[in-house]
Amino acid sequence: MKKKRKHEKRKHVKLKNVRQKPQQPEVKKPEENQKMSEVVCQKRQCEEVRAGFFSRIDYCGHGYRRRLMERGFKLAEAEQTHFNVLVGGLVHNAGLKERIEEEIAKEKGKPKDERASREEVKNRVLGEVAAELAEQIPVVKATGTEKKIRLYVMTSLAYDGAYGAEIAEKLALLRPDVRHWAKWSEHLPLKPPPNEKFKEIACLVPTKQTFRSKYDSTAVDRAVEDYLNLANKPYAPVVVVGCYDVSFYKPAGGESSLHIIALPGLSRTEENRASENQIGITVLRLTKDGNLFVRCHNLNYLVVHERESINISPKYSASAQQILEQFKYHSWRTVGLLNENLRVTRDELKKNLDKIVKQTRLHPPLRYDSSSHRYYISRQWIQQNLTYPYPWPNQSFIDERFISFGCLHALCCHTAHEFMLNDLHQFMLEYKVRHLVGAGDFIEGSKHGHKELIFGADYVAQERFAAWLTATPMLKAFKTRFVETLSGADQKLFTNETAVLDFVKAAYSDFWYIPGNHDEWTEAVSVAALTTFRYELLMLLRTGITNILRNAGCVIPMLLEEFIENNTVKMVPLDAAMHPAGVTVSLNHLHMARAQTKTLRSQALLGATSADVNIHANFHTALAMARFDPEMGQRVIQQIGTLKLRSGFEDRKGKRVDFGVGYLRLGLQQRGDKKSILMHEFAFFGDPSKYSSLDNEAFIEDFKKGMEEIVAKKETKKLEKK
Incomplete structure (x- = not known):
C-alpha cells in the first residue's frame, strides 16, 4: 500500500511539473453572445409539464394489489410523465406492525441463544419490506428510451406510521430512480417552469388521524389549512394532497388562491377513515399558456370486478x-x-x-x-x-368533450361580454369541443335593482342579448369547422341535401341548457323562463348557418331547422337525459347559497340525480370532482363559476367569485348497452385580468359623445345637400 501511495504521489508531482500553455479565451462579439443566450433560452423553454401522482399503494395492508399498482405506473408511462410522485401510503401502518409482531412471535419459539432481539427483528423486516418494494414497484421509462423517470416518495405519519420514512430511505438506496422526501409538505420546483404562474408544486400528506367525514373536501381542506398556517415560505400555486382516496379539483381564482388537487388511492379500499371512494392515478398537465389540466384514470370498476380476472x-x-x-x-x-x-x-x-x-x-x-x-x-x-385489464393506450377511448358556462348575467355591467364574443369559440376549436352547456342565469334580471344593468334593459332585451352572446361563439366555431369539412369534399355533393346535412352535423356543436333563478324571475308575470332567449337563439343559429351554407355554394337542407332545434335542448332540474355523447347528463341550477365545505353542494346533487355527468352553477364558484357507485359506475360533476367579474350583491357579503368556463373531457368505453367513464379530465378557462367592469355613468357619457357625433354628421349632410 505504501509503494502504491508513493507512486501516486510521484505521478501527481510529475503532472504538476508539466507546463501547459494557457488557453486564450475566445472573444465573442456582443451580437454573438446574445444569439447564444437566445438559443439556450429556446432550448430551456418548456411547452408543458406532465406529472404523475399516486397515493396509498398500502404495501403490507389487505388492500395492496401488485398488478393494480403496475397498471397505475404503466398508465403514467403511457401519459409520458416527466416525473412521478407517490404522495403518502407507501406502506400500511397496521399491516406492517402486524408483520413485525408475527416475526417476533416466531423468534419466541427459538432457543434463547438463537433468538434475535425485538430491534433486530424489526430492522430485518423493514429491510425485507424495502427490498420487496424495490422489486415490485415498476420502473417508469421515457418513451422509446431506457431513461428512467424519477419517482419521489413521501410518507405520512398517519398512514405509513413511524416506520414508513425508514422504509422509504432504504428503498431510495436500493433504487437509483427513487428519491425520498421526508417532510409532510414538500415543494417540487419546476425547472424550467412552463409558465410564470407554475414555478413549483407543493405535495402534502396528513400528519394526524382525521375524523370520518361525509364530504370529500373536509379532510383535504384541513391539510391545506395546516399548510397555509405554517406561513414560513411563499405558497406554491398548485397543492396536491394525498392519502384521502378522493378525486376533486378546486381551481385557483376568487374563492381559493391556490389550485387544490386531491388524489385517489392505488389500492383496494378496505377501511373508511375519511371519505375514501376513488381508486386510480392523477396526471397534471401544466401548459405554457397558464392552464392546468387534471386528468384521472379511474380503476374502481376494475377493482370491483377484480376476481373476474382469476x-x-x-x-x-x-x-x-x-x-x-x-x-x-x-x-x-x-x-x-x-x-x-x-x-x-x-x-x-x-x-x-x-x-x-x-x-x-x-x-x-x-x-x-x-x-x-x-x-x-x-x-x-x-x-x-390478479390482473387489471385497462383498454388504454392499446385501445383508444371514445372521446367526448364539453365546455360549460354558467351565470352569464347578460347586460350586467360586471359581465365580461367580450369573453363570449372573442374567446369562447377559440377554446372550442383548440380543444375540439363538440358539446356546449349553459348552466343557467343567462340574464341579470332586475330583482336586485337596476344599478348594475346596462341602460336598465328590460327582460326581453336581456334575453335577446344573451341569445346573441350564445349564438356568436357557436357560429364562429361552426364556420371554421365547416370550411375544414368542405375542403376535402367532392363539390358534386354540395347540391345533395343529405350530404350537406352530414357536413353540418360534422361541424355543429350541440347546446344543452337550463334556466337559472334569475331567468325564472319572469315567471312572476306568467312568462316562462328564457322563452324569448330560445326563440332568438334558434333564429340566429338558423340564419347564421344558412348564410354560411349559401356563401359556400351549398344547398339548404329541408331538415336543417329541425336538426338545430333537436340539438338545442332545454333541461329540467334533476332530470337525467341521454346525451349524444352516449352518457346520461343532468343540468342543475340550485336556488341556494354556496357553502364553506367545498364539495357539499356537488355531493348533494350526486345523491339527488342518477346521471353519469352532472353540471351545475349558481354559486359563482368552480369545482370538479368524481365519485364511484358500484351500480352506476364512475360519475363526474362540475360546478361552474361565473362570467361576472364581481357583483355588488357578493361584495357586500365579503365573497369573491371564480371567473370563467369549465372544460370536461371524457374517455369512455362501451360496456353492454351503456358507455362507462374510465378517464376524465377537468380544466377551467378564463383570465379575469383581461377584462374590466363597465361604469354605467361613463358608458352613458360615451354614448352621449357618440350621439353628438351622429347628430353632427347628419347636420353636415343636410348642409351639403343645401
Whole structure:
C-alpha cells in the first residue's frame, strides 16, 4: 500500500511539473453572445409539464394489489410523465406492525441463544419490506428510451406510521430512480417552469388521524389549512394532497388562491377513515399558456370486478374448474351455498373441495377455514396475481368533450361580454369541443335593482342579448369547422341535401341548457323562463348557418331547422337525459347559497340525480370532482363559476367569485348497452385580468359623445345637400 501511495504521489508531482500553455479565451462579439443566450433560452423553454401522482399503494395492508399498482405506473408511462410522485401510503401502518409482531412471535419459539432481539427483528423486516418494494414497484421509462423517470416518495405519519420514512430511505438506496422526501409538505420546483404562474408544486400528506367525514373536501381542506398556517415560505400555486382516496379539483381564482388537487388511492379500499371512494392515478398537465389540466384514470370498476380476472389452471378437473368459477364472483363459499348454485350433492362437493385444497401448486389455490367452514382463495395469492385489464393506450377511448358556462348575467355591467364574443369559440376549436352547456342565469334580471344593468334593459332585451352572446361563439366555431369539412369534399355533393346535412352535423356543436333563478324571475308575470332567449337563439343559429351554407355554394337542407332545434335542448332540474355523447347528463341550477365545505353542494346533487355527468352553477364558484357507485359506475360533476367579474350583491357579503368556463373531457368505453367513464379530465378557462367592469355613468357619457357625433354628421349632410 505504501509503494502504491508513493507512486501516486510521484505521478501527481510529475503532472504538476508539466507546463501547459494557457488557453486564450475566445472573444465573442456582443451580437454573438446574445444569439447564444437566445438559443439556450429556446432550448430551456418548456411547452408543458406532465406529472404523475399516486397515493396509498398500502404495501403490507389487505388492500395492496401488485398488478393494480403496475397498471397505475404503466398508465403514467403511457401519459409520458416527466416525473412521478407517490404522495403518502407507501406502506400500511397496521399491516406492517402486524408483520413485525408475527416475526417476533416466531423468534419466541427459538432457543434463547438463537433468538434475535425485538430491534433486530424489526430492522430485518423493514429491510425485507424495502427490498420487496424495490422489486415490485415498476420502473417508469421515457418513451422509446431506457431513461428512467424519477419517482419521489413521501410518507405520512398517519398512514405509513413511524416506520414508513425508514422504509422509504432504504428503498431510495436500493433504487437509483427513487428519491425520498421526508417532510409532510414538500415543494417540487419546476425547472424550467412552463409558465410564470407554475414555478413549483407543493405535495402534502396528513400528519394526524382525521375524523370520518361525509364530504370529500373536509379532510383535504384541513391539510391545506395546516399548510397555509405554517406561513414560513411563499405558497406554491398548485397543492396536491394525498392519502384521502378522493378525486376533486378546486381551481385557483376568487374563492381559493391556490389550485387544490386531491388524489385517489392505488389500492383496494378496505377501511373508511375519511371519505375514501376513488381508486386510480392523477396526471397534471401544466401548459405554457397558464392552464392546468387534471386528468384521472379511474380503476374502481376494475377493482370491483377484480376476481373476474382469476385464471383457473387447465390442470384442474372439469368439476374442480366448475367449482372454482364460483370464486370469481364470491370471496368465500360454503358447501351449502355451492350446493344451491351448482346442484351437486354435498358429499360430492366436499370430496372435490378437499381435493382442490390439497392441490396447492395449481392456481388459484383454495383454502379451508375450519372455524367458519368457509372455502376461500388466499389473500396473498389475490394480492400478487390478479390482473387489471385497462383498454388504454392499446385501445383508444371514445372521446367526448364539453365546455360549460354558467351565470352569464347578460347586460350586467360586471359581465365580461367580450369573453363570449372573442374567446369562447377559440377554446372550442383548440380543444375540439363538440358539446356546449349553459348552466343557467343567462340574464341579470332586475330583482336586485337596476344599478348594475346596462341602460336598465328590460327582460326581453336581456334575453335577446344573451341569445346573441350564445349564438356568436357557436357560429364562429361552426364556420371554421365547416370550411375544414368542405375542403376535402367532392363539390358534386354540395347540391345533395343529405350530404350537406352530414357536413353540418360534422361541424355543429350541440347546446344543452337550463334556466337559472334569475331567468325564472319572469315567471312572476306568467312568462316562462328564457322563452324569448330560445326563440332568438334558434333564429340566429338558423340564419347564421344558412348564410354560411349559401356563401359556400351549398344547398339548404329541408331538415336543417329541425336538426338545430333537436340539438338545442332545454333541461329540467334533476332530470337525467341521454346525451349524444352516449352518457346520461343532468343540468342543475340550485336556488341556494354556496357553502364553506367545498364539495357539499356537488355531493348533494350526486345523491339527488342518477346521471353519469352532472353540471351545475349558481354559486359563482368552480369545482370538479368524481365519485364511484358500484351500480352506476364512475360519475363526474362540475360546478361552474361565473362570467361576472364581481357583483355588488357578493361584495357586500365579503365573497369573491371564480371567473370563467369549465372544460370536461371524457374517455369512455362501451360496456353492454351503456358507455362507462374510465378517464376524465377537468380544466377551467378564463383570465379575469383581461377584462374590466363597465361604469354605467361613463358608458352613458360615451354614448352621449357618440350621439353628438351622429347628430353632427347628419347636420353636415343636410348642409351639403343645401
